Amino acid sequence: MTAIVRPLVAFAVVLGIAACSVPPKPALPDLRNAAPLAGLPTHGDGHWPDSLWWSRYHDDQLDQLEQAALAGNPSLAVARTRFDTALHSVEIARAALGTSITLNATAQRQRLSETGLIPPQFLGFTWYNQGDLGIQFQYDFDFWGKTRAGIVAALDEAHAQAAERNTAALMMTTAVADTYFGWQADQARLALARESVRALQDYRALVAKRVERGIDPPDLLIGADAQIAAVRELEAGYAGSLPIREAALAALLGQSPAQLPALTVKPLPAVDGALPDNVGIDLLARRADIAASRWRVEAAMQRVTQAHAEFYPDISIGAMAGLSSIDFNKMFTAGSRVFDVGPALHLPLFSLHRLRAAYGVSQAQLAAAAAQYNDTVVGAAREVATQALSLQQIAARRQQREQQVTAMSALRDTAAARARRGVADERSVLTAQAQVLQQKDAAATLDAQAVSTQIALIKALGGGYDARVTDADVPDVADDDKKSPSD
Numbered sequence: 205m206t207a208i209v210r211p212l213v214a215f216a217v218v219l220g221i222a223a224c225s226v227p228p229k230p231a232l233p234d235l236r237n238a239a240p241l242a243g244l245p246t247h248g249d250g251h252w253p254d255s256l257w258w259s260r261y262h263d264d265q266l267d268q269l270e271q272a273a274l275a276g277n278p279s280l281a282v283a284r285t286r287f288d289t290a291l292h293s294v295e296i297a298r299a300a301l302g303t304s305i306t307l308n309a310t311a312q313r314q315r316l317s318e319t320g321l322i323p324p325q326f327l328g329f330t331w332y333n334q335g336d337l338g339i340q341f342q343y344d345f346d347f348w349g350k351t352r353a354g355i356v357a358a359l360d361e362a363h364a365q366a367a368e369r370n371t372a373a374l375m376m377t378t379a380v381a382d383t384y385f386g387w388q389a390d391q392a393r394l395a396l397a398r399e400s401v402r403a404l405q406d407y408r409a410l411v412a413k414r415v416e417r418g419i420d421p422p423d424l425l426i427g428a429d430a431q432i433a434a435v436r437e438l439e440a441g442y443a444g445s446l447p448i449r450e451a452a453l454a455a456l457l458g459q460s461p462a463q464l465p466a467l468t469v470k471p472l473p474a475v476d477g478a479l480p481d482n483v484g485i486d487l488l489a490r491r492a493d494i495a496a497s498r499w500r501v502e503a504a505m506q507r508v509t510q511a512h513a514e515f516y517p518d519i520s521i522g523a524m525a526g527l528s529s530i531d532f533n534k535m536f537t538a539g540s541r542v543f544d545v546g547p548a549l550h551l552p553l554f555s556l557h558r559l560r561a562a563y564g565v566s567q568a569q570l571a572a573a574a575a576q577y578n579d580t581v582v583g584a585a586r587e588v589a590t591q592a593l594s595l596q597q598i599a600a601r602r603q604q605r606e607q608q609v610t611a612m613s614a615l616r617d618t619a620a621a622r623a624r625r626g627v628a629d630e631r632s633v634l635t636a637q638a639q640v641l642q643q644k645d646a647a648a649t650l651d652a653q654a655v656s657t658q659i660a661l662i663k664a665l666g667g668g669y670d671a672r673v674t675d676a677d678v679p680d681v682a683d684d685d686k687k688s689p690s691d
């Protein structure tokens with residue numbers, strides 16, 4: 205009985221000493237459970253974007269560009285590499301849990317010192333062989349969950365990397381769509397500028413005739429030339445913007461501009477900026493950057509648990525079985541067998557200062573991760589609100605601009621009717637046509653802004669990401685450790 209009681213008493217004493225040196229666990233950080241979007245107008249018909257959100261535009265060219273970008277963009281390859289590194293870290297953490305088995309084999313030829321503790325004269329030889337072959341077993345009980353916390357932390361970090369990979373993909377796909385529609389908008393405005401140049405040139409030709417005949421002063425001709433120059437400047441700007449956007453598209457696809465497929469001019473799509481009713485609550489699960497930040501909070505919490513468990517004793521049991529002989533010819537005989545088995549206890553009594561410092565670092569990292577998470581949530585809400593309200597503003601401006609286009613078109617038609625009756629000449633018609641084209645250019649600019657803002661809103665809404673959907677690339681854990689950053 206004494207042989208059993210003494211180890212138990214010693215173990216209890218060790219635990220008592222360890223308990224006296226363990227600091228209290230910190231309180232869980234205060235994390236936001238909803239995005240601050242109260243008061244933002246929503247619509248019952250608003251929907252969250254899906255993972256192929258660009259398909260809503262029904263544009264085959266855009267679909268091909270997005271597929272090419274997802275396949276060949278180098279930034280996504282970097283994100284994939286970081287994710288793979290995180291998965292390897294999970295395997296490394298798992299390797300420290302449970303039983304470890306090691307095979308050791310050594311063969312040495314050694315010489316004894318003639319002036320050492322045991323001179324060779326007493327042994328009868330100076331050189332000898334030493335061979336060892338054995339298998340070593342060790343099992344760590346992990347009573348305090350230190351190794352387990354390390355595994356879960358590595359898994360959480362892998363989930364964070366998976367979410368960041370989605371963030372990188374969303375940034376790239378939205379950039380492709382925004383650049384593509386910017387190219388289409390430049391084509392539309394370039395066509396309007398060229399039409400304006402033709403109308404102003406016709407107007408100048410009429411003015412030139414009237415100046416030659418002395419009907420009008422030469423100042424009108426100079427004014428017409430200035431108007432043409434101003435519109436040609438716009439034409440040059442739109443024409444110069446096209447190759448710049450093509451180069452940007454090629455870079456997003458990981459190609460050279462010469463490899464970019466030929467693009468066909470198409471009208472800009474219709475814009476819908478309706479928000480889903482549950483945007484404030486569900487945004488936390490719909491943004492990959494928020495999910496990644498939450499996973500990093502979870503990982504930091506596990507690192508705190510891991511650092512806290514360092515104050516407790518490590519208990520393991522080890523065993524070894526093998527062969528050892530100084531005569532290689534007798535290595536595999538029964539007399540060369542060796543065995544070893546026994547428990548091991550490690551209590552960090554003289555490392556408390558280092559452990560407290562490491563524990564303080566883990567607490568600071570947890571606080572920083574929590575602050576980063578809350579800041580990410582607020583930033584996401586700001587992006588959604590900004591883009592949604594901007595869309596509403598642009599929609600109101602587009603409505604007024606359409607009325608101006610309609611009014612100027614009516615004035616042009618009136619001027620044309622008067623010219624046909626001989627009441628007025630063609631100058632009034634050409635002037636009205638130039639003003640109509642000017643209003644259409646302004647409307648095209650607003651149309652382009654609306655599409656660009658809608659893409660930014662799609663990005664702010666997460667672009668189809670959903671943290672509640674399990675990432676199949678991340679290895680699973682035990683049932684009691686399964687969780688989602690939105691839980």
